[in-house]
Structure formats: structure tokens, C-alpha cells
Amino acid sequence: MGSLKIQDIRKSFGHVDVLKGIDLEVEDGEFVIFVGPSGCGKSTLLRVIAGLEDATSGDILIDGKRVNNTPPAKRGIAMVFQTYALYPHLTVRDNMGLGLKQAGKPAAEIKERTAIASAMLSLDDYLERRPSELSGGQRQRVAIGRAIVREPELFLFDEPLSNLDAALRVNTRLEIARLHRQLKATMIYVTHDQVEAMTLADKIVVLNKGRIEQVGTPMELYNNPQTVFVAGFIGSPQMNLIDGGKLGDTAKTVGIRPEHIQVSAKEGTWKGSVIHVEHLGADTILYLQTEFGPLTVRLFGEHDYEVDGVLYATPDKGRTYRFDAEGKIVRS
Amino acid sequence: MARPTASPFRMGLVHLALVIYTLIALFPVFLTVINSFKDRSAIFRDPLGLPMPKSFSLVGYETVLKQGDFALYFQNSFIVTAVSIFFVLLFGAMAAFALSEYRFRGNTLMGLYLALGIMIPIRLGTVAILQGMVATGLVNTLTALILVYTAQGLPLAVFILNEFMRTVSDDLKNAGRIDGLSEYSIFFRLVLPLVRPAMATVAVFTMIPIWNDLWFPLILAPSDATKTITLGSQVFIGQFVTNWNAVLAALTLAIVPVLVLYMLFSRQLIRGITAGAVK
Numbered sequence: 001m002g003s004l005k006i007q008d009i010r011k012s013f014g015h016v017d018v019l020k021g022i023d024l025e026v027e028d029g030e031f032v033i034f035v036g037p038s039g040c041g042k043s044t045l046l047r048v049i050a051g052l053e054d055a056t057s058g059d060i061l062i063d064g065k066r067v068n069n070t071p072p073a074k075r076g077i078a079m080v081f082q083t084y085a086l087y088p089h090l091t092v093r094d095n096m097g098l099g100l101k102q103a104g105k106p107a108a109e110i111k112e113r114t115a116i117a118s119a120m121l122s123l124d125d126y127l128e129r130r131p132s133e134l135s136g137g138q139r140q141r142v143a144i145g146r147a148i149v150r151e152p153e154l155f156l157f158d159e160p161l162s163n164l165d166a167a168l169r170v171n172t173r174l175e176i177a178r179l180h181r182q183l184k185a186t187m188i189y190v191t192h193d194q195v196e197a198m199t200l201a202d203k204i205v206v207l208n209k210g211r212i213e214q215v216g217t218p219m220e221l222y223n224n225p226q227t228v229f230v231a232g233f234i235g236s237p238q239m240n241l242i243d244g245g246k247l248g249d250t251a252k253t254v255g256i257r258p259e260h261i262q263v264s265a266k267e268g269t270w271k272g273s274v275i276h277v278e279h280l281g282a283d284t285i286l287y288l289q290t291e292f293g294p295l296t297v298r299l300f301g302e303h304d305y306e307v308d309g310v311l312y313a314t315p316d317k318g319r320t321y322r323f324d325a326e327g328k329i330v331r332s
Numbered sequence: 333m334a335r336p337t338a339s340p341f342r343m344g345l346v347h348l349a350l351v352i353y354t355l356i357a358l359f360p361v362f363l364t365v366i367n368s369f370k371d372r373s374a375i376f377r378d379p380l381g382l383p384m385p386k387s388f389s390l391v392g393y394e395t396v397l398k399q400g401d402f403a404l405y406f407q408n409s410f411i412v413t414a415v416s417i418f419f420v421l422l423f424g425a426m427a428a429f430a431l432s433e434y435r436f437r438g439n440t441l442m443g444l445y446l447a448l449g450i451m452i453p454i455r456l457g458t459v460a461i462l463q464g465m466v467a468t469g470l471v472n473t474l475t476a477l478i479l480v481y482t483a484q485g486l487p488l489a490v491f492i493l494n495e496f497m498r499t500v501s502d503d504l505k506n507a508g509r510i511d512g513l514s515e516y517s518i519f520f521r522l523v524l525p526l527v528r529p530a531m532a533t534v535a536v537f538t539m540i541p542i543w544n545d546l547w548f549p550l551i552l553a554p555s556d557a558t559k560t561i562t563l564g565s566q567v568f569i570g571q572f573v574t575n576w577n578a579v580l581a582a583l584t585l586a587i588v589p590v591l592v593l594y595m596l597f598s599r600q601l602i603r604g605i606t607a608g609a610v611k
């Protein structure tokens with residue numbers, strides 16, 4: 001129930017290759033997040049899975065069945081879109097019920113399933129309203145409700161939070177996490193925001209330029225990035241990526257996370273001057289200028305440092321990553 | 333709802349320009365209407381004067397209505413215009429949907445081909461059209477006119493609707509596909525309602541030339557049973573004497589249905605515009 005297998009999916013629009021051979025397995029009940037920069041092909045991959053776009057080559061298997069030629073409505077999926085995509089002329093109730101109505105379900109069943117979904121998402125008071133009479137957060141909940149009502153094996157989310165403001169984003173994120181526990185359904189979720197990916201996922205798939213860079217749990221990606229790209233993409237503030245040559249290292253690139261650097265006013269490995277200090281309360285972010293370029297340091301708690309002051313930075317032992325010329329990690 | 337920045341003087345100038353334009357545009361209509369209510373000598377003696385008790389006369393309308401066939405001519409014009417608009421909107425929207433929604437080889441070329449008619453007047457093909465109508469036995473039928481006017485209206489319709497349909501959200505159509513709507517349902521139930529303002533625009537631009545056309549009715553359907561109102565009015569224009577009362581009365585009557593149709597569509601137009609503005 002709800003497993004997904006993708007075999008060597010390729011997709012080209014004319015001469016532009018958007019997906020360049022994607023292989024992936026998603027197990028039943030997993031929460032998988034596709035993350036990557038804008039334009040890397042996340043939405044295209046999701047649309048191929050949904051059947052809204054034909055792959056140029058490759059196979060899609062849902063529950064072990066090849067669905068390449070199955071129309072979207074018959075794949076046992078539901079999708080939530082970034083722009084909500086609610087039917088403007090239908091009420092909330094009819095928006096949620098349309099899929100079942102098209103599938104020829106009896107009115108009583110539609111009513112019951114709509115009622116369950118609307119209770120789950122606290123939409124009971126809005127059932128007779130049109131989408132234009134709802135706020136952004138409510139619209140997104142209706143879109144999620146429309147997906148739940150279909151009782152799909154596989155939920156597909158395409159950047160569902162990126163049109164919401166920051167506070168609503170956190171709330172809706174929690175709500176989606178709760179739904180995943182409650183429904184025990186398989187969910188695939190696309191985002192360009194690595195924080196969302198880290199907080200929600202069982203498994204993260206990092207995409208870059210139409211290829212999978214790495215698949216793993218959030219902590220695997222954080223602790224063992226296999227490529228420079230993943231190292232730079234996961235984690236905030238971004239990992240310091242320093243030209244190996246400038247450090248006298250044989251590796252092409254050396255990576256150190258800002259939180260794995262200690263500073264001292266007297267001594268340390270690298271000398272630098274403070275360019276800027278950000279006080280975030282729980283953290284203090286220091287931007288240093290060193291002889292090999294800029295260096296970001298993240299300190300826990302509150303610290304006072306003067307701009308232009310001289311500091312020495314020391315990387316934590318065993319926390320530096322070394323990458324070769326292809327961007328692959330070098331085991332040391 | 334003047335914006336706060338617009339000075340009264342500026343607004344006054346803008347309104348003055350609009351008023352002058354309106355007066356110029358309405359003047360011929362106004363002349364036609366007032367003169368249709370005057371007797372013949374008053375029309376020539378004082379063309380700009382309003383109908384006075386002394387000069388007031390309904391003789392034009394009496395002539396027109398006694399002519400008998402005028403109700404039929406009206407009906408013909410109405411059928412031809414309404415059916416043509418219907419087909420132009422239906423086929424135009426369908427072609428525009430295909431062009432804007434589906435990727436296929438030759439999509440752009442097909443779009444250009446369909447829009448070509450905007451630049452090339454259909455009248456250039458009159459002889460071939462007439463030959464075709466004769467061969468298919470459609471001469472002197474309303475069908476002939478409807479076919480020609482549908483062809484004439486399609487290029488602009490496809491062009492305008494294509495542009496509008498590109499603005500309809502892909503996500504919305506995809507949501508429909510996932511909910512199991514057929515491509516026809518997506519077209520009729522999701523896309524058409526959203527491009528209604530554009531449809532109204534197309535309807536207005538299509539309607540006026542069809543209603544006013546003299547050329548094709550004269551060539552393709554001049555029989556008494558298929559005359560349109562514009563063609564029917566010509567019986568009063570003779571080579572030697574013209575019954576001006578009747579001509580003006582017939583033209584005045586011909587304005588009414590267009591006004592009604594226009595108001596129907598323009599309501600849609602305005603509703604569409606404001607719906608977008610307050611969203």
C-alpha cells in the first residue's frame with residue numbers, strides 16, 4: 001500500500017533535459033522530501049509521478065504496478081499545489097467532494113468523507129464558502145482537505161507552504177506532520193527550503209540539475225554529505241567551503257560548518273578580522289575575513305565582538321570535510 | 333474613484349476629451365434617430381432640427397412595418413448573428429485551448445496560420461466562396477452566411493482567447509485532472525468560466541461587423557426569405573428616389589437589437605474586470 005519505485009526516469013522538453021535519469025524507492029508510509037534549488041526539476045519529477053507529464057523514458061511503479069499509462073485520477077494519488085489551485089466557482093465542500101463525485105461515489109459517502117476531512121482540518125465553519133472568501137492559510141487547508149478526502153495511497157505536495165507567511169508556515173508544517181502520523185500514508189513533499197526538509201522528512205532526496213545528489217535521513221545528510229553540493233545545501237548558515245590550495249590541503253575543497261568552529265581572541269589556527277556580527281539571541285553569527293577568504297562562525301548564546309576586531313578561529317577536530325575536484329567526498 | 337494624485341484640472345481635461353469623442357461618435361446615430369421621426373420635407377428643410385409637433389411623423393415606421401417582411405429580416409439578422417457568435421466562441425475557444433494547453437509539433441505554426449485571417453480580409457475570397465456555396469447548394473440560405481461569418485470571426489477569437497487561456501493556472505487544470513475531470517470538463521467547467529471577460533470581448537468584436545454587413549447577404553443570400561435587415565433596408569434606396577423616412581426608420585430599428593446584445597455582453601465584460609480587480 002503506497003510504495004513507489006522510480007526507474008531511470010528521464011524527461012526532456014525539446015532539447016532541454018530536465019530529468020537525467022532518476023532512480024528512487026519510497027517505502028510505504030514514508031515521508032520523503034525532494035529538496036533542491038529552484039529549477040532543478042523537482043516539480044517536473046512530481047508531475048511525472050502524478051501522471052500529469054509523460055516521462056521521456058523510464059518506469060514508475062506504484063505498489064509494484066507499472067502506472068506509466070494510467071491516468072492521474074486512477075493512480076491512487078492526491079496532490080497539493082503551491083498555488084492551492086482550488087476551483088474558484090465551487091464551495092469548500094464541493095471543492096473537497098469533486099474527486100469522489102467524478103469517481104461515482106454515492107452522495108452519503110462523499111458527505112461522510114468530507115465531514116471527516118473538514119473536522120481534521122477545522123474547516124467546518126467554512127464549508128459553504130467560496131475560495132475567494134478564505135484567507136491564504138484556510139485555502140491551503142482546503143487544498144490539503146481535498147487531498148485527504150480522496151484517501152490516496154500517495155500524497156504529493158508541491159511547495160505547499162511557500163505562499164504562506166512565516167508564522168502560518170510553521171503551523172501548517174506541524175499540521176502536515178500530524179496528518180502524516182495520523183493517516184500513515186506515504187507522502188512525497190517538494191520544497192526548495194532545506195529547513196522544511198530537515199524538520200519534516202524521514203528521508204530527504206537532494207536534487208541538483210536533474211540528478212539525485214544524495215538520499216538519506218536528515219542527520220545522514222548533515223553529518224555525511226557525499227558531495228560539495230549537498231554539504232553546501234543542507235545546514236544553515238551554509239557550510240564554509242574553502243579552496244583547499246589556500247589551506248595547503250591536497251583536497252580541492254575543504255568544508256567546515258559554522259557551528260564547528262571555535263574562536264579565541266589570543267590564539268588559534270586562522271587569524272581573521274570581524275566584518276559583521278548578527279545577534280540572534282540563541283546564536284551569534286560572526287563573519288570573519290581571513291587570509292583565505294570569508295569565514296562564517298556560529299556561536300551558541302550571546303557574545304559581544306567588535307567589528308574590525310582580530311580573532312583566531314580553530315576548526316573542531318574530525319568535523320572538516322574534504323572534497324575532490326569532482327565535488328565527491330574524500331575519505332581521510 | 334479618482335486616485336488622490338489626479339488633480340481636478342487633469343480629470344476635467346480627460347473628461348472633456350471623452351465627452352467630445354462621445355459626441356462625435358454618437359452624432360450620426362442621433363441624426364438618424366431624430367430624422368426618422370420627421371416628415372420628408374422636414375428632413376430636408378432642417379436636418380439638424382428636433383422633431384416638432386408640426387414636423388413629427390411616423391410615416392417612415394409605417395412604411396417599414398407595412399413592407400411586411402421586416403419582422404422576417406430582423407429575425408434573419410438575429411439568427412445569423414447569434415448563431416455565428418456562438419460558433420465563433422465555441423470553436424475559437426476550443427482551438428485556443430488546444431494551442432495554449434497542449435504541446436505538439438507545429439503548435440506555433442498552427443497558431444500563426446489560424447491568426448492569419450486577422451490580416452487577410454475574407455472578402456478577397458468572395459468569388460471562391462460563392463462558387464463553393466453554389467456547388468453545395470447553400471446559396472440563399474442562412475447557413476451560408478453563418479458559415480462565412482464563423483470563418484470571418486475565428487482568427488481574432490483564437491488570437492485573443494489563446495492569450496487569455498495562457499494565463500489560466502496550470503495547477504488548476506492539473507488539480508482537475510487528478511480529480512478525474514476529462515479534458516472536456518476541464519475546458520468547459522474550469523477554463524471557460526475564467527476567460528469569460530475575454531469571451532465577451534470577442535463576442536462584441538464579432539457581433540458588430542456581422543450585423544452591419546451588406547456584402548455577403550447581397551452576394552450569398554439576397555432572396556426575400558433570407559434577407560438581413562441591413563440588406564432589407566436597401567429597398568428604400570432607389571436609383572432615382574430614396575425613401576429617406578423609411579431608410580432612417582429601418583436603421584433606427586436595426587440599432588435596437590445590437591444595443592441589447594451589447595448590453596448583455598458588456599455586463600459580463602465589466603463583471604469580469606471588477607472580479608479581477610477586487611480579488
Ligand SMILES: Nc1ncnc2c1ncn2[C@@H]1O[C@H](COP(=O)(O)OP(=O)(O)O)[C@@H](O)[C@H]1O
Nearest residue numbers: 013016018036037038039040041042043044045
Ligand atoms: N512545460 C515546460 N516546458 C519547457 N520547460 C519546462 C516546462 N516545465 C518545466 N520546464 C523547465 O524544467 C526545469 C525544471 O522545472 P521545475 O521542475 O519546475 O523546477 P523546480 O520545481 O525544481 O523549481 C526548468 O528549467 C523549467 O524551465
Ligand SMILES: [Mg+2]
Nearest residue numbers: 042043044159
Ligand atoms: Mg517547482
